Ligand SMILES: *[C@@H]1O[C@H](CO)[C@@H](O)[C@H](O)[C@H]1NC(C)=O
């Protein structure tokens with residue numbers, strides 16, 4: 129077995145945010161209707177019934193996206209072990225720390241002019257707090273597997289029989305390559321094996337001429353195993369022959385009942401790159417507003433049409449991440465009184481696996497101050513982990529909250545959906561769902577709460593990422 133301890137990486141969290149219905153009724157003025165959302169108290173209570181979305185593309189190549197902890201997930205609850213909100217936010221910080229460590233390594237690599245760098249192991253990062261999952265079919269005959277989907281990493285892997293070292297418990301039967309007629313091992317001398325170095329951050333190993341991958345998401349979560357090739361079935365019409373993936377023989381971590389991970393990053397081995405000739409490196413997803421709803425992940429163009437506002441992709445943050453340029457924000461129609469250089473100095477990536485959007489502290493403090501000034505009729509309450517602007521809304525049946533708009537470069541001013549502004553730990557602690565970084569130079573991250581119900585379109589050859597409102601419910 130290969131070098132499982134020389135590995136590293138990112139990744140983790142996410143969670144259940146309860147959300148909200150918007151109505152145009154009951155506003156004191158046109159101005160309020162324009163700049164505020166009305167949320168009903170009932171919208172903060174999670175539903176135990178799955179309500180699949182009826183909007184979104186019904187095209188081929190479209191997979192249903194569900195929240196791992198919600199009633200639409202097939203995971204049984206004992207398998208998933210729901211975390212409380214504070215645990216979710218703690219794990220979210222671990223993911224952010226590991227993303228930052230990876231970017232620091234990328235910079236170090238560039239500085240070393242291409243010489244190989246061993247990645248520092250980073251502690252505490254886990255993947256188990258409940259990300260969004262999709263179900264794909266692997267092998268012949270095909271076996272269904274639920275994978276966490278992740279725009280922040282590249283390699284797709286699943287646990288594989290015979291689990292030579294260790295497999296954690298997962299909901300579906302563990303994939304058995306020996307029972308599939310289409311599985312092949314990848315040779316150590318192939319260029320595909322060498323591509324693992326940039327996709328995983330680790331030099332591949334070799335065992336009886338079979339290529340060995342290893343990927344680590346922190347000191348507790350990793351997968352090591354054979355690098356293989358297999359038939360991947362997304363939908364009955366979307367079948368990819370010879371898809372490269374990790375067939376994990378030693379898997380540990382809090383992947384929470386899922387069978388592994390689907391890597392949607394920008395690097396060579398991601399599903400986006402591997403399906404380039406079929407889907408042209410274009411994909412879209414929509415994350416549902418609440419865990420009792422469903423969203424989608426779809427490959428190829430055709431989502432959103434003229435509703436999509438595009439912002440240029442930048443190459444500034446390594447080979448895996450999708451980096452965007454944020455220039456400013458507004459709250460309730462008031463533009464934050466800070467220079468766009470605050471955002472440009474930090475840079476920003478969009479990530480499906482980070483829960484809470486991270487901002488430079490200068491930007492966060494302006495955001496929080498402006499938000500508070502527009503929420504004075506609601507009583508502030510104690511902080512919730514990394515969230516410091518929290519309200520006790522128990523005495524209110526409906527709540528007016530200011531709209532938040534992100535000003536992306538390319539003139540893409542995109543309003544955050546009403547479900548993407550607050551993060552509730554029950555009605556007594558409802559918090560502004562943004563957090564500051566430690567330093568203005570730390571990378572900003574556009575997280576998954578703020579992406580909810582927005583169709584997010586990734587067009588790699590077009591060098592752009594687009595946002596369209598109302599992509600799913
Ligand atoms: C893949 O390679 C490993 C290590 O050489 C071997 O144990 C396994 O049987 C191979 N699997 C297949 C399907 O060839």
Ligand SMILES: *[C@@H]1O[C@H](CO)[C@@H](O)[C@H](O)[C@H]1NC(C)=O
Nearest residue numbers: 506507509520521522523556
């Ligand atoms: C709710 O209203 C009651 C009665 O007016 C009051 O005593 C209590 O402090 C209020 N709670 C909050 C959180 O504002």
